[in-house]
Amino acid sequence: MSWTRKDLLAMRELEAGEIVLLVDTAASLQEIATRDIKKVPALRGKTVVNLFYESSTRTRTSFEIAGKWLSADVINFSASGSSTSKGESFVDTAKNIAAMSPDVVVVRHSSAGAAALLARELPCSIVNAGDGAHEHPTQALLDLLTIREKKGHFEGLHVAIVGDIAHSRVARSNIHGMRKLGMTVTVAGPPTLIPPFVQELGAKVSYRLEDAIGDVDVIMMLRLQQERMTAGLIPSVREYSRYWGLTLDKLARHARPDVLIMHPGPVNRGVELSPEVADGPYSVILDQVSRGVAVRMGVLLLLAGRKGGDGG
Amino acid sequence: MSLLIRNGRVVDPANAVDAVQDVLIADGKIARIGRSLAAPADVEVVDASGKIVCPGFIDMHVHLREPGYEYKETVATGTRAAAAGGFTAVCCMANTNPVNDNGAVTDYIRAKAKVEGAVRVYPIGAVTRGLRGEELAELAELAEAGCVAFSDDGKCVMNAGLYRRAMEYTLPFGAPLISHAEDATLSRGASMNEGVVSTETGLPGQPAAAEDVMVARDLLLAELTGAHVHIAHVSTAGAVRLIRDAKARGVRATAEVTPHHLVLTEEAVRSWDPNTKMVPPLRTKRDVEALIEALADGTVDCVATDHAPHALSEKEGEFDQAAFGIVGLETAVALLLDRLVRPGLLPLATLIARWSRDPARLLNLPGGTLGAGAAADVTILDPDAETTVTPSRFQSRSRNTPFGGWNLRGGPWMTLVEGKIVRRS
Known part of the structure; x- marks a missing residue:
């Protein structure tokens, strides 16, 4: 080609x-x-x-x-x-x-x-x-390159994309790219941050972090923009972080031991990712860069x- | 001076006429209709063989932009566009600068129209001062000055209490309120319909419910007050259902639909062409089907273009920053003849009624009929005319149409206002 x-x-x-x-x-x-x-x-x-x-x-x-x-x-x-x-x-x-x-x-x-x-x-x-x-195609491509390096292939992998899907060009580009390469994509977040008809793009939807990260090869956490609160989409950063922030504890209890943690950056430490996760062994965030x-x-x-x- | 239109197929729904007839016009009025009328001396004869002779089309929803936005359109250019498109009368919305919220502005528009207008112009007055939605405009004075309806079109009067009072206050005037039904809290920031295309493009969308909740409110308020409410540019299947239900209950409700909502869906936005951006937005195929059905069965009373001229610089850049709206006067008739009548989705006589008899009735306007004695406002269609939409040749000052390059069959052939030919193709 x-x-x-x-x-x-x-x-x-x-x-x-x-x-x-x-x-x-x-x-x-x-x-x-x-x-x-x-x-x-x-x-x-x-x-x-x-x-x-x-x-x-x-x-x-x-x-x-x-x-x-x-x-x-x-x-x-x-x-x-x-x-x-x-x-x-x-x-x-x-x-x-x-x-x-x-x-x-x-x-x-x-x-x-x-x-x-x-x-x-x-x-x-x-x-x-x-x-x-x-869309943000080069972000999706660098995510794919990182995933292939770590996992060796694309076909059959399952990725959870978590957070503000509605406003995310990274999510859209990745959904399209991953689906075309035979991967399964689950998008997860509070319903106010999930765009309507996202299933028609080929993604599955989950409204519970614990379910979404349960059986996946990759967890991609998205940045939460502060303005989503003023728009009435979420009640508070505190609540978002409590239910949608990824912590070591949640990882240990629900995720696979070989899961990759990705983030397109810049990370809101303590909001969508706890510092221990961002810097931890699962994280490939700097590899992405x-x-x-x-x-x-x-x-x-x-x-x-x-x-x-x-x-x- | 008289005029004889020979051998056209006269379709005059107001008088249940559909037959090949001659139409004799004298002194600006319809003198006689019949077969093989004798031509009086000094008569100009128009051979309309193969053509369709209709009561003059009325577009009850246009933006002429004057005063204030003459770079987009003027009374002169907008009415020339109307004549070219087969319209003999237009109703112009109040969102000018200054806003048509007082009799002086209405007088100005009417004076301009009298001198420069190619077709009849009926101003629509604002409901609220400055279209701000806070206090009533001087509605009685507007009515006296000649406004045929009241609307804050372009904006929705969000305050239900105020809108209720507007309905009550205008009851004696015999002029409807025209509702731009859009809940601004549900449509804030939106560039298009909320659905699968907005999800894929990432453009902010507004749900059909933004329209439906406001249609429901206004129908309930009309029921409460006994006022006549006319729903502008209906675009959703849900609104159609609500209007159908209200009419069945005897609510004084009428409605209009635009040509673009009858022929385009949200899929058109994938082109990123800012000329697919308008309010209400292009919806789904299901909505389009419901609108066509509603136009056919009379739930929607008329077609109106919502002709919304904008300069190129306002419509050529980033989609989410482009102005809302498209021009419609010079494409409307050809579009619907080609896309609705020709494929058999809408009977020709119904389309003609929705563009003549029905808007005339609901606004209490003269016209909409070819009955003897009526003003000789006549639209003649050529069902076989082949045209390619060419925006550079528009009479309108603006070119913002998504239909450039479309090949259409059937269109306006001649337009007469008060017996005078104002446009022939």
């Missing part, structure tokens, strides 16, 4: 073979991180623009390092606040950047569909680095290398 798409927008639109290609490519690039000189010339002369409309240290840095290790020129463009209220529109900003002929634009935006909008408007490749509550650089290298390589005659 070879890569033919101009853009990486959503796990939903990928075929299983494409997902495996992305994960394999990332896996093959992982050893660069262990080198003394962390640079290969694959994308020399290519320009990657990180267009971030939402603050994000981890994802932006990860893309930046990925681009630099591949020898691309990486430019960071941060814009805060809503694009329409600040004069220049999102589309105008993007068109201006496109006029400077980048090869890849990595976009993070609070509006669902923003990456698709750019993909339609711009001739260069677009990577969706998170669009609203829609390092796999993130490899995944983003793979994505940039496949997209920027798609056209003939590249330097890589």
Whole structure:
């Protein structure tokens, strides 16, 4: 299988073979991180623009390092606040950047569909680095790479995704990706944080943490945003933490001994994860972060290398 | 000056006419209808063979944007769009700037319409001052100035006590309250219908219940007060059920549906096209089926476009930040002829009634009939016209439609207001 798409927008639109290609490519690039000189010339002369409309240290840095290790020129463009209220529109900003002929634009935006909008408007490749509550495909890919490394395969694995599914692009991308690779996904959280018809995406639903984590290979805990309380979705952080926070005690009593604990970060310690769990032996949270650089290298390589005659 | 429309199929539901006839117009009024009428001297003859001659279509729900938002639409451009779309009269909503919540604004709109309007314009007054939902607008003065109904359309009057008083206060005026039924606490922040598509796209959704609970409230208040409430842009199967039930109990309730809610579902939002974003949002296939059935059986009384022009810059960017609403005047008739009448989902005569006789009756407007002596407002349809929707050729100042590029069969052919041809294709 070879890569033919101009853009990486959503796990939903990928075929299983494409997902495996992305994960394999990332896996093959992982050893660069262990080198003394962390640079290969694959994308020399290519320009990657990180267009971030939402603050994000981890994802932006990860893309930046990925681009630099591949020898691309990486430019960071941060814009805060809503694009329409600040004069220049999102589309105008993007068109201006496109006029400077980048090869890849990595976009993070609070509006669902923003990456698709750019993909339609711009001739260069677009990577969706998170669009609203829609998708975050590179996060799902790095989760998959981490899982395969630890478990050796995808088929037949069962993953519980726990927390604010309704507002989570990570959950959506993972549900699509995992289902396509033959994995079982259970989403769990208080009903106010579970979106309607999520079963139609192929996920099972549980409203009890103890049930959800009982017989799974992976537990993926999601970050609880403080604003969910003001929106009346949960009564208090205290109550959420009591019923939905993952502690060593709950793990010991309900989970399998070989379970993996994942989290897309940043972790609210003491809310969805107790510190002992976050730092404990089950946790692969930092593995996820390092796999993130490899995944983003793979994505940039496949997209920027798609056209003939590249330097890589 | 007189005009003879020859050999058209005259469909006039108000007079139970459906036959090939000639229509003679004199002095702006329907003079006679009959077979092979003699042509008086100095008459202009229109050959309408193969065409369908109807009472002028009335669109009881449009936004003309003037005063205040002339960059989106004006009385002049909006009424030209209406004429092009086959409408002889439009009712314009009050959410202008300033809001049409006092007689002076109504006078302004009517004066503009008199000078620049291509078709008849009937203003709708606000229910509450500034559409703020806090205190009643000067409803008696609005009625006297010529408002044919009252609505805070675009916003829902959330205060049930205030809405009840509005219903009571307007009882003597013979003008209905038009309810924009949307519980704002259930729809807050929403960009689309809540359902499987909102879950997949991650766009915030509003449930059908946001509409249904408010429809239920307003029907109960109409029952309490004896007022006539008209439910704007019904979009859910649940609202249809509630209205059907209320009508059966004798509540003075009427309702309208938009063309886009009859032909599109929430699936269209997957395109991320901001022209699929409106309030109420596009719903599900089940809702669409219920709406078509309700339009056919009369539970829903009329079709109205909710023509909502917006500038390109307000409709081209991020979906959740785009403005709500689409233009409808220049696509409505062709859409429903092609998508409802042609496949046999709705009889032609029913569609014509829902666009002429029925809105005229429920708003007590002249028109809606081709009876002798009536004002000669006439819409002539060409059932065979093949068109491709081309937004760049719209008469409207705005282009925000999801139907660009659609190929449609059947459409408006000629529009006459008071005997004068205001548009021929």
